[in-house]
Amino acid sequence: MNLPQLKIGDLVAKVPVIQGGMGVGISLSGLASAVAKEGGIGVIAAAMIGLTSKKGGKDHAKAHIDALTDEIRKAKEMTSGILGVNIMVALSNFADMVSTSVKEGADVIFSGAGLPLDLPKYVSEETKTKLVPIVSSGRAASIICKKWISKFDYIPDAFVVEGPKAGGHLGFKREQLDDPKFSLEEILPEVIKAVKPYEEKTGRTIPVIAAGGVYSGEDICKYLQMGAAGVQMGTRFVATHECDADDKFKQTYVDSTKEDMAIIQSPVGLPGRAVKNDFLQAVTAGEKTPFKCPFHCIKSCKVEKSPYCIAAALINAQRGKLKNGFAFAGSNAWRTEKIISVKQLFTDLKSEFDKACAS
Incomplete structure (x- = not known):
């Protein structure tokens, strides 16, 4: 067929x-x-x-x-x-x-x-x-x-x-x-x-x-x-x-395991699915501090309460700088070989x- x-x-x-x-x-x-x-x-x-x-x-x-x-x-x-x-x-x-x-x-x-x-x-x-x-x-x-x-x-x-x-x-x-x-x-x-x-x-x-x-x-x-x-x-x-x-972003998928698929609470007020990494662990541990927003990209973003800028984190990840960002991913990303x-x-x-x- x-x-x-x-x-x-x-x-x-x-x-x-x-x-x-x-x-x-x-x-x-x-x-x-x-x-x-x-x-x-x-x-x-x-x-x-x-x-x-x-x-x-x-x-x-x-x-x-x-x-x-x-x-x-x-x-x-x-x-x-x-x-x-x-x-x-x-x-x-x-x-x-x-x-x-x-x-x-x-x-x-x-x-x-x-x-x-x-x-x-x-x-x-x-x-x-x-x-x-x-x-x-x-x-x-x-x-x-x-x-x-x-x-x-x-x-x-x-x-x-x-x-x-x-x-x-x-x-x-x-x-x-x-x-x-x-x-x-x-x-x-x-x-x-x-x-x-x-x-x-x-x-x-x-x-x-x-x-x-x-x-x-x-x-x-x-x-x-x-x-x-x-x-x-x-x-x-x-x-x-x-x-x-960047290839480092793609490699995040290749290297990930099923356990790495995480649900995060995004600063824009929605849950999101991403690959667990040190950046997200630091957010969870309360090690990130509120910041000043340069972009005002999303209407619903709670800037004053947010520990990081979602736009900055995502563009950093896209450029392969995963120490300062993270990769969003679907639930099957770990299957990538x-x-x-x-x-x-x-x-x-x-x-x-x-x-x-x-x-």
Whole structure:
């Protein structure tokens, strides 16, 4: 059995795999273009993207816009495949990042970490950019559909439903992370069911994409059989040559064990999943002290109470300075054995998929 295509409106990805948007600076033009070349959907993460630029400067707002513009253009030069941008609703520069992505002709905007209730206001009839919210419940999908239809006469082009095994910031309370009621296997059918009435009402298909802990071709087979139109994978793409992080960051995954997968409480007020290291142990031991915030990147960040700056910690990790930061990672990161090419990864996923679906 061959991997089916993933259709989002008039966009057709040859392989039903979206590479998750990973910030700060883990998925930029290098990784996104490599994934798009292989027929998947490559995604640039907009979160604090200005920190990845050598140009710098005092004007943070402009630095982020310039860096995102550069990355989208670079990716487009490298591939004619499908390119998306991941933009967290919680970002204080959400509007700038969305407007820039639309202006630069990104094929898709993926948006989670909050409900993107006003996302359609940034697009017009002429805009080709597809809008895909990331949700963690059928209720959230239903709220977005209702709101978008009544306010903008716009139906989401697709949904990504992200379960609690994802890496980075999680859209769940800490106690829900291990509760079977909130597993991807439970919430995927809920979201598919929640969008049905809106598909019937509008005569449009709303593909639902499974995410959060999707690691192998076997997983892809399982979620497609459950009714998902495709999957989103982040962790598996980190240990690739084309990933935009420093090799020391990638090696963190290769060297990790199952016991190293930790749930942390992020300064932005959400639980997150990361690889345990000395930096995080120092935070837990109370050895980090509150700091002054240079960025104001996330609306919900509790700056006065926070022992460290999440943006600084993540950009340090991206640059391989793991003494001053840490690596976010999905629950399966410990399964990573070596760093390979994106091309090889797609070959592996296809053969794992064929084997799983044939049995």
